[in-house]
Amino acid sequence: xxxxxxxxxxxxxxLVGMTGRADAGDVFSLWTGSWEAAPSGTVPAVPGAxxxxxxxxxxxxxxxxxxxxxxxxxxxxRLGAVTVALRRGAGPDAVPGSMRxxxxxxxxxxxxxxxxxxxSDPVPLAVPDAADLLVTVETPGDSGPATYHRVALQTSxxxxxxxxxAADEDGAAYTRTTGNWYYVSGVDVWGVTLGSVVxxxxxxxxxxxxxxxxxxxxxxxxxxxxxxxxxGVLNAGISGNRLLADxxxxxxxxxxxxxxxxxxxxxxxxxxxxxxxxxKGTPExxxxxxxxxxxxTIVARAHARGIRVVGATLTPDGGYSGYTEARExxxxxxxxxxxxxxxxxxxxxxxxxxxxxxxxxxxxxAYDPGDHLHFNxxxxxxxxxxxxxxxxx
Numbered sequence: 002x003x004x005x006x007x008x009x010x011x012x013x014x015x016l017v018g019m020t021g022r023a024d025a026g027d028v029f030s031l032w033t034g035s036w037e038a039a040p041s042g043t044v045p046a047v048p049g050a051x052x053x054x055x056x057x058x059x060x061x062x063x064x065x066x067x068x069x070x071x072x073x074x075x076x077x078x079r080l081g082a083v084t085v086a087l088r089r090g091a092g093p094d095a096v097p098g099s100m101r102x103x104x105x106x107x108x109x110x111x112x113x114x115x116x117x118x119x120x121s122d123p124v125p126l127a128v129p130d131a132a133d134l135l136v137t138v139e140t141p142g143d144s145g146p147a148t149y150h151r152v153a154l155q156t157s158x159x160x161x162x163x164x165x166x167a168a169d170e171d172g173a174a175y176t177r178t179t180g181n182w183y184y185v186s187g188v189d190v191w192g193v194t195l196g197s198v199v200x201x202x203x204x205x206x207x208x209x210x211x212x213x214x215x216x217x218x219x220x221x222x223x224x225x226x227x228x229x230x231x232x233g234v235l236n237a238g239i240s241g242n243r244l245l246a247d248x249x250x251x252x253x254x255x256x257x258x259x260x261x262x263x264x265x266x267x268x269x270x271x272x273x274x275x276x277x278x279x280x281k282g283t284p285e286x287x288x289x290x291x292x293x294x295x296x297x298t299i300v301a302r303a304h305a306r307g308i309r310v311v312g313a314t315l316t317p318d319g320g321y322s323g324y325t326e327a328r329e330x331x332x333x334x335x336x337x338x339x340x341x342x343x344x345x346x347x348x349x350x351x352x353x354x355x356x357x358x359x360x361x362x363x364x365x366x367a368y369d370p371g372d373h374l375h376f377n378x379x380x381x382x383x384x385x386x387x388x389x390x391x392x393x394x
Contacts, residue, residue: 032066032266034197035059036134036188037235038153039261040072041242041251043146044181049162051082051139052183053093053175055155057216059197059224059234061129062190067103067121067136070186071113072260073251076145078113078184080105080138082167085124085188088133091214093158093172095135100170101126118186118260128190130228138184139167150182152240154208154218157182180213189266190233196269197233198223198393199262203250203278205316205384206238210375217378222385230394235268237261244275244295245286258299263306270393271303274313274351277374280331281323289334296344311392312345314352319362320373329362347392354387355380 035058067085071078083103086095103121105111113119128134140147141164158175160166166174200206200220208218224234239257241250251257254275262271273296279286286292300310314336318324339348355376357363364373368380376384 031193032189032191033060033062033194033233034187034235034265034267035062035190035233037199037237037261037265038150038182038186039237039239039251039257040070040148040186041151041239042149043073044149046140046143046145046147047159047162048143049141049164051137051160051164051166052179053135053137053158053160053172054182054185055088055157056134056136056182056185056188057155057221058128058130058132058134058188058190060190060192060194060228060231061127061132062192063127064123064125064191065128065134066123066189066191067185068118068187068189069113069121069138069184070118070148072116072118072186073148074115074145077115078144079140079142080111080113081141081164082109082139083121084137084167085126086135086170087128088135093135093175095170095172097170099126100168102168120189123191134188136185136188137167139164147183149184152204152207152209153180153182154211154213155182156180156214187235187265194231194233194267195394196267197235197265198227198270198272199235199237199265199268200272200274201237201254201262202274203238203242204240205277205375206236206274207240208238208381209240210370210372211378211381215378217381219376219381219384222382223388226385226390227393230390232393235265241278242275243278243282245279245291248278248282250278255295255298258302263303263308268308270309270311271299272311272313272349272388273299273345276335277315277318277332280315280328281318281321285328287331289331289338292335293338293344300345309346309392311388312339312348314339314348314350316351317356317362317364318374319360347389349388351384351387354383
């Protein structure tokens with residue numbers, strides 16, 4: 002929806018006094034992406050189990066819509082039940098009275114085709130900004146490998162095979178923990194917002210190096226800055242992801258751009274931090290112009306959807322095991338091309354923010370969790386603080 006359309010929609014909703022009802026047939030859609038986990042691979046399924054995923058929203062609304070993924074699976078995914086609730090405390094318990102069953106085309110069960118995501122019907126549930134939700138997916142049988150997000154940095158829960166626990170408010174049945182997100186790939190909210198921002202990248206965006214169960218990834222910190230402006234933030238980072246090729250970190254950036262970025266609800270801006278794995282990976286990328294061509298492809302595809310693209314310079318990795326002077330020269334050349342201002346609509350100079358002034362090929366010690374590549378909580382905050390809000394609003 003364009004700016005004029007949004008203003009008209011908001012004005013109409015205010016006039017008719019809409020109070021929390023979200024119907025699929027409404028003329029104006031104010032669905033906004035509030036949380037995302039980009040599918041990164043598959044693991045063996047646990048037939049009959051219920052996965053209770055803990056997800057942290059950026060912005061709230063009066064209803065939610067759950068996205069379930071079988072994008073990387075090899076057989077149709079049978080859903081026995083999908084539920085959503087507000088989380089109580091720090092475990093798998095739901096806030097009493099908040100448990101809702103998500104339906105798909107009016108039914109409580111569904112089949113997700115291979116290679117696809119499936120969005121639920123609107124679920125009437127008022128959720129505040131920065132809420133923790135419990136999104137539980139129960140699979141009644143073996144539907145083949147489970148699509149998941151490997152590096153969640155969030156404790157979620159599993160009720161072993163036995164079925165019937167998806168709607169439990171009491172989390173007593175959820176006796177196992179996991180550091181992954183299973184099947185769920187997004188949560189949209191219904192409400193008056195300015196849209197959403199997608200942070201698109203690799204492990205630096207995924208949050209590696211930040212504290213577990215803290216929501217201290219740089220996109221989380223950016224969401225805190227944007228909350229007063231009613232902008233959602235979606236984290237489309239995948240650890241190990243590459244710009245120029247597929248890898249163990251999932252489909253490459255160009256192959257997943259639509260599903261993880263452009264197809265999300267009401268996206269207005271894409272922030273791209275991707276490429277360091279191509280420089281230090283195998284096979285390694287050595288031509289900076291290959292990066293520019295890929296970046297410009299991302300920009301062109303985003304512009305075709307009316308989406309702005311903010312690029313980020315590649316951050317230092319001096320001291321990391323894969324570092325070499327030749328690879329550092331490629332990084333510097335790529336950054337120099339980004340800084341010309343001719344690649345993206347605008348750019349944020351993450352490199353300048355986090356590099357050690359005494360050793361610019363390295364991260365500042367205060368930002369380094371110890372591996373000389375990723376960022377600790379302090380470094381994540383510095384990255385988020387560097388993004389000019391004027392480029393996102």
